[in-house]
Amino acid sequence: MTSVGFDEYVAHARQHFEEGLIRAGFREVEAGWEGPVPHSAVTTRVVIDLPPRFPFRPPRVAPVDHDAVPWSWHRDPDGGLCLVAEDDHEGLWWMEASAFLEHVTAWFEHADTGWTDDRPDLDLDRYFHQSTDRRLYLYDDLGQYLNRSVRFSPAGNNTMRIRHGTRPRKALKHSKDRFGYVADLGEVDVPPRTWADISARLDSNAELDRIIRQQSVAVVVLVYRRGTHEGAIVLDVAPTKEDGTAVTRLRSGADTEAARSARAGVLAPALRESRVAVVGLGALGSFIADMLVRSGVRHLTLIDDDVVMPGNLVRHLVGPDTIGLPKVEAVKRHLVRQNEALAGGIVIINGALTSGTDAVDHLRNHDLVVNATADFATTALLHVSARTVGTRVLSAALQNDGRTYRIDVLPPLDDAAPLPPSTTRADTEAPPLFEAGCGSPISPTPPHAVIEAAAVTVRHAIGLLVDRPLHPAGETRHLHSASQGSHQ
Structure with a gap:
C-alpha cells in the first residue's frame, strides 16, 4: 500500500464511521460527535472523539455530564469510558459505527447493574500520573511491612529495593535512600484518583497525613484487593502549599517467586x-x-x-x-x-x-x-x-x-x-570443518x-x-x- 493509498483508506474509514454516527442522531461539536445512547429506559448523552490513529485505535467516549455516570474501574481518569480491552482489538471491529454504538450501550447497561461478574483487573496505576522519578521500585512480600515504615535503597539498573527502616531524626548526609510507609487500602470497588480519596479509605489517615507533611515519608505503598485478587501500587507523595498532598505513581513491580512464575x-x-x-x-x-x-x-x-x-x-x-x-x-x-x-x-x-x-x-x-x-x-x-x-x-x-x-x-x-529411521542428507554447500584429531x-x-x-x-x-x-x-x-x- 502506497502512502496515498494508506491516506485514502484512513480518510474513507473516518468518513464511513462519521456517516454512521449521523444516522444514529449524532451531531458534530467542537469536542467531537455528540449524541444519545439509550439504555435501561434512560438515555445518556455522550461525546465520541476519533483519535488521530483511528481506525487503528478505537474511538474515545465520554459522557457530557461526567458525574451523571457512576465512577468505576471501567472509566478512565479523565472521565472517559473504558470500552475496549487490549485483548479485544481483533479485526478493528469498532470501524462500524453501529457495532461500536451497540458496545457503548452494553457498557452503560453493565454500569446500570453495578458491573456484576466483573473481571477483577488490578490496574490502579492508570488512575495517577507518572512521577518524574523514573526509577523502578521493587518490593517483595508486602505482608511483612504492612502498617510499618520502610525505606527504598538504590540498587543496580536504576532500581530501588524495599527494606525495613524509618527516617532517622538526623538526616544522613550522603544517604540516597527514600523513606516510605506501607498501608492497606482494603477492598477497592471504585478506584481512588486523588490523595483525598486514598486518605478517606485509610484507618490511620491522620497519622499518615502528618508524617507526609513532616516529609518523613516520601513514598507510600498501597496494598488493595478486588475480590480474591490482590494488587499494589507505589506512590510518590509530597505536601503542597495548600495543606494538601500531591501524589503521582512510581514505576514499581513485585520481585517475588509468584511474580517471577506468573507467566x-x-x-x-x-x-x-x-x-x-x-x-x-x-x-x-x-x-x-x-x-x-x-x-x-x-x-x-x-x-x-x-x-x-x-x-x-x-x-x-x-x-x-x-x-x-x-x-x-x-x-x-x-x-x-x-x-x-x-x-x-x-x-x-x-x-x-x-x-x-x-x-x-x-x-x-x-x-x-x-x-x-x-x-x-x-x-x-x-x-x-x-x-x-x-x-x-x-x-x-x-x-x-x-x-x-x-x-x-x-x-x-x-x-x-x-x-x-531418519533420512540423512548430504551437505554439499561447504566442506566439513574439524577442530582437531579424527573426531x-x-x-x-x-x-x-x-x-x-x-x-x-x-x-x-x-x-x-x-x-x-x-x-x-x-x-x-x-x-x-x-x-x-x-x-x-
Whole structure:
C-alpha cells in the first residue's frame, strides 16, 4: 500500500464511521460527535472523539455530564469510558459505527447493574500520573511491612529495593535512600484518583497525613484487593502549599517467586514438584534445561562430562564468562542467576552416563529423563534401561546439519510403533570443518534450529510429566531456512 493509498483508506474509514454516527442522531461539536445512547429506559448523552490513529485505535467516549455516570474501574481518569480491552482489538471491529454504538450501550447497561461478574483487573496505576522519578521500585512480600515504615535503597539498573527502616531524626548526609510507609487500602470497588480519596479509605489517615507533611515519608505503598485478587501500587507523595498532598505513581513491580512464575504457563504449578534429569548439556540440552525451569520445573539433575569451549558459545545458553567451566556447572550458574530459588533444586554430575546401574538409578529417581547427547551409545543405554525399569526416556537430537530435529519417546507409549529411521542428507554447500584429531566435524546447525528443537522437546516433556503426551512415539520435523533451501 502506497502512502496515498494508506491516506485514502484512513480518510474513507473516518468518513464511513462519521456517516454512521449521523444516522444514529449524532451531531458534530467542537469536542467531537455528540449524541444519545439509550439504555435501561434512560438515555445518556455522550461525546465520541476519533483519535488521530483511528481506525487503528478505537474511538474515545465520554459522557457530557461526567458525574451523571457512576465512577468505576471501567472509566478512565479523565472521565472517559473504558470500552475496549487490549485483548479485544481483533479485526478493528469498532470501524462500524453501529457495532461500536451497540458496545457503548452494553457498557452503560453493565454500569446500570453495578458491573456484576466483573473481571477483577488490578490496574490502579492508570488512575495517577507518572512521577518524574523514573526509577523502578521493587518490593517483595508486602505482608511483612504492612502498617510499618520502610525505606527504598538504590540498587543496580536504576532500581530501588524495599527494606525495613524509618527516617532517622538526623538526616544522613550522603544517604540516597527514600523513606516510605506501607498501608492497606482494603477492598477497592471504585478506584481512588486523588490523595483525598486514598486518605478517606485509610484507618490511620491522620497519622499518615502528618508524617507526609513532616516529609518523613516520601513514598507510600498501597496494598488493595478486588475480590480474591490482590494488587499494589507505589506512590510518590509530597505536601503542597495548600495543606494538601500531591501524589503521582512510581514505576514499581513485585520481585517475588509468584511474580517471577506468573507467566510460566497454566501447567507451572503441576510441574513444580517434577524431577527431571537432562543428560547432555550441549547447545540443545542447555536450552532444554532452561525452558524446563521457565515452565515451572524446580528439581533438575544435569549430567555431562564436557567443558565450555569458545566455539560453543554461539549456540549455547551460557556466555563467555563460563569458558573453561564444566558445562553442568555453567548451566547451573546461569539458571540460578535467573532464579535464586533454584539453588537447592539443581544437582550436577560432571561425568558421562556410562553404566546401566547409573541409568536405572536416574530413571527410578526422576519423573523423566531427557537425553540430549545425540550419542548413539547413550541413547541405546537409556532405551534398554527404560525397558528394564518400565519407564520412558525422551530423546532429542538435531540431524542433517540442523535441517531436521527428532524427538523419540523410548519406548513409545501404548505399544505404538516407533518413529521411522531418519533420512540423512548430504551437505554439499561447504566442506566439513574439524577442530582437531579424527573426531566428528563441527556441525553448522544454526542457533535458531537449536532453540526451535529445544522448545518442541520441552512441549513433549511437559506432556509426559502431566500425563498428556503429545504423541506416543515422538516427532520428526524437517526445518526450512534460506541457507539450506536448496536441500529441501
